[in-house]
Amino acid sequence: MKKIYPKIIIVLALFGFGLNLFSQTERKVATEKFSGSLKKISSNWFIKTDDDFFQLELASEDYLLDFMIVLENEKKIEIKGVLAEDVITVHALKLQEKYIPLRDKQGNPLWEENFELPTYSIETQKCVGCRLCPSICPTGAISMQNGVAVIDQEKCISCGICQNGDGDEYQGCPVKAISSQ
Ligand code: SF4
Ligand code: SF4
Numbered sequence: 001m002k003k004i005y006p007k008i009i010i011v012l013a014l015f016g017f018g019l020n021l022f023s024q025t026e027r028k029v030a031t032e033k034f035s036g037s038l039k040k041i042s043s044n045w046f047i048k049t050d051d052d053f054f055q056l057e058l059a060s061e062d063y064l065l066d067f068m069i070v071l072e073n074e075k076k077i078e079i080k081g082v083l084a085e086d087v088i089t090v091h092a093l094k095l096q097e098k099y100i101p102l103r104d105k106q107g108n109p110l111w112e113e114n115f116e117l118p119t120y121s122i123e124t125q126k127c128v129g130c131r132l133c134p135s136i137c138p139t140g141a142i143s144m145q146n147g148v149a150v151i152d153q154e155k156c157i158s159c160g161i162c163q164n165g166d167g168d169e170y171q172g173c174p175v176k177a178i179s180s181q
Contacts, residue, residue, distance in 0.1 A: 030082070031080050031081060031082055031091055031167075032080070032081065032082070032083060033078065033079070033080050034047055034049055034054070034078070034079050034080075034081065034083075034088060035049065035076070035077065035078040035079075036048045036049035036050070036076070036077065037074050037075065037076055037077065038071055038072065038073060038074065038075045038077050039053075039073060039074070040071070040073055044056075045058055045071060047077060047079070047088065053086075054083065054086055054087065054088045055086060055087045055088070056079070056081075056087075056088050056090055057081075057087055057088065057089045057090060058071075058090050058093075058102070059090075059102045059109065059110070059111045060111060063102075063111040064093075066157065067095065067100050067157055067159065068095070068157075069093060069095055069100065077093070077094070078093075078094035079091075079092065079093050079094065080092040080093075080099060080167060082107065089103075089107065090102055090103075091103045091107065091167075092167055095138055096138055098136060098137075098138040098161060098166055099161070099166045099167050099168065100138060100159050100161070101159060101160055101161065101164070101167070105164075117157075117158035118158055118160070118180035118181060119153065119156075119158070119180065119181050120151055120156055120158060120160070120162060120163060120178060120179070120180050121151060121178070121179060121180075121181070122142075122148070122149050122150060122151055122173075122177050122178050123177045123178075123179070124148045124150075124177075126175050126176065126177035127148040127149050127173075127175070127177040128174075128175050128177075129144065129147045129148055129149070130174060130175075131144060131149075132170060132173070132174070133149050133162040133173055133178065134149055136161055136162060136166055136170045137161065137162055138157075138159060138161065139155045139156065139157055139159075140155060141153075141154075141155035141156040141157075142162060149177070158180075160180065162178050163178040163179065163180055
């Protein structure tokens with residue numbers, strides 16, 4: 001029976017080591033903010049920050065154009081992404097003071113082939129008229145009508161910010177009145 005104890009201690013030590021490794025891995029994939037100017041070299045885009053230079057893994061330029069985002073040399077840019085080995089995998093890009101998500105919360109690109117943009121709508125019975133979503137929508141697609149928020153589908157670019165938040169202070173509709181299909 002006594003011989004079991006050292007084995008238990010070894011198993012617990014390995015478990016603790018594994019947990020420690022796991023938490024370090026979690027820390028490594030944290031999303032960070034970067035700002036700087038764009039630079040195109042060959043077919044790749046880079047960002048020059050105050051003190052560094054990183055390659056960008058972005059959405060295709062066609063996809064970005066759908067969001068009215070045009071990439072140009074020397075253009076100032078603010079992004080959120082995950083840095084690994086001098087390459088930033090871009091998760092969101094700032095446009096007109098708002099972040100446009102380019103990846104879902106798991107980091108999967110939203111521009112996968114056959115990816116269909118969802119349609120966002122607001123349940124008027126649930127909306128409490130707080131006016132948060134109209135102020136955060138990057139295209140001005142949400143307006144207040146009779147005290148509740150309404151989405152103009154012609155202007156909506158399905159960025160999802162109104163429902164999911166902008167990754168900053170706005171955490172999404174506080175009463176979950178916005179949904180997507
Ligand atoms: S955030 Fe939600 S509750 Fe507030 S205006 Fe928009 S839909 Fe209505
Ligand atoms: S998904 Fe919401 S925030 Fe994005 S464009 Fe459409 S209405 Fe505006």
